[in-house]
Amino acid sequence: MKGAAAIGALVVAAHVAGFAALAARTGGDELVVDHGRVPESLAARTEVSRDGIGLVRTRWTVRYRGGFVREVGATELTGPLQDPAQHPCSGRVIVGQRLLDQLAGTMAHEIDAELRGESIFAVGDYQRLDGLSVRWARLEAHADDSKLVGDAPHGYVRAIATVIFERVSVPLVVTLVPEIKANAMHFRIAARAELAFDNRVEQWLSDKLGGNKLATRLARRQIDDVLITTLAPPPPFELGDGQTLRFTYCDQPPELAEGAWAALPFAVAFERLGRAPQILPPKLGSGPRVTPRADTALAIDLDVDALNAVLFELWRTGYLDRRLAEVGLDRRFNGDPIVTEYLSIRMSPLRLALPPVVTATASGLRLAAEARVAIADGAETTTGDLYGTVAFGFASSTDAPRLVGVDLGALELTCERGSALVPCYSDLVAALRDRGDEFHGALTSAFADLLGDIFVGRLANDQLPAELFVRSVTPMVTSSTLRLELDATISTP
Secondary structure, eight states, X not given: OHHHHHHHHHHHHHHHHHHHHHHHHHXXXXXXXXXXXXXXXXGGGOEXXXXXXXXXXXXXXXXXXXXXXXXXXXXXXXXXXXXTTTOOOOEEEEEEHHHHHHHHHHHHHHHHHHHTTOEETTTEEEEEEEEEEEEEEOGGGOGGGHHHHOOOTTOEEEEEEEEEESSOEEEEEEEEEEEEETTEEEEEEEEEEOOXXXXXXXXXXXXXHOHHHHHHHHIIIIIHHHHHHHSSOOOOEEEETTEEEEEEEOSSOOEEETTTEEEEEEEEEOOOOTTOTTOOOBOOOOOOOOOOOTTOSEEXXXXXXXXXHHHHHHHHXXXXXXXXXXXXXXXXXXXXXXXXXXXXXXXXXXXXXXXXXXXXXXXXXXXXXXXXXXXXXXXXXXXXXXXXXXXXXXXXXXXXXXXXXXXXXXEEEEEEETTEEEEOOHHHHHHHHXXXXXXXXXXXXXXXXXXXXXXXXXXXXXXXXXXXXXXXXXXXXXXXXXXXXXXXXXXXX
16 A cells, blocks of 8 residues: 555656656746736637636636646636625425424314313313314315405415314314514414304303404414424524524515415525625525425425525634534645655645535536635645535435435645745645545535534424424435425424
8 A cells, every 4th residue: 555655656746847847848837827817928828717606716727748737726706696684585494284284283282281171151161172183275275264364365374173162062263374574473363163052142142252262362372383383494503602593584475385385485694704795695596496295294495595695604604614624634634644654745724715605506516615725845835725616416216306425526726826826736636536435425424414413403492382303304406406304293392
């Protein structure tokens, strides 16, 4: 193994020495890019290319005789950019009927506890609650609810049950129309409970008692809060050092599909970077929304704007740099036996110079990032600009492409010499790029850990009558949107 490493080091040295000798014999000039300009002698031979969206990479490439290639690259963040004051709707929470069916069990338990020991004149003692069901509904499927619901263009929640008292059974219908006011979710509640008696005196007493008041009271105290537990933006994620990643309501209404699912749009909250307020996440727009699967319990859609807002905030707060430090790429490089035995260079921890940017590809998602690193060689230290991409690969399943791995894509290093950019250590970078398969498992695991840190766990408030617990997260891509399918369950504390 050491012999192979020594041969590799000699090959690198031979490449460097060979290029230097060739340049000297042919009078070739070194590639230097200063404020976008190259030496006049190389201008006609220099190929300039640009690629990427949001985080755009410009490359200057010169090819020399003998097959030698030297390249310099520079990265810039391009617009249009998102406005932190706008809170664009770039994500949505999807609650499937499957989870609503679980909610019905929790609601039944809470309503039964509420009514235990209740005794109403002319009705008698409360006995039990039968047949509670809770359903996502639309008026076109329930014409009889029109007078009760009023205006509900985006759908509503329909709960029905029968409350059994000692001398009468009370059919109960509760409707809850979601509304967002002052950046908070509320439900406009209407209820109907029929207390029908043959005796006119008892009926008069029943009307005075107000079965509808009973129904509304139950709805407001037991159903409203439970629904708000689930149909809300994701909870804040603590980043450490008193910093928080927050999701908030936006100005789009919820969308409900009869007996199937409800989706609440939300926004990612982010702030400007104090020392560079002009740097903001790119605004790339969202693709068409894909209908959730029939068996969805709980899911979160994040389009590329949401992902880039999240990455920007994680970058702005230093969270990503801290995670990079934990991974310790510099320590792994500096401690590699090949490096310690055959190379004199050492690298510092990486620090992201710009927020990473996600874009959609034909096969999934692509993340591009630009980092700065100090490269020490004896007493000399050079600042390097390290550019890399990561591809999130998805394999097709019956309904949506599921994540199969995260792989290293481009890896480029350019060094700074005053205000100019020059090639450096290209053979070493190429050797690292060729070892990309070794990064597959580590990158895939790191991505899964990040999703778990943010979304797995208990997502409820101690004041509410039910708690939502997420056991795992399954990422997939649907029409350029990252969908996180959450294995979630509802239970009573």
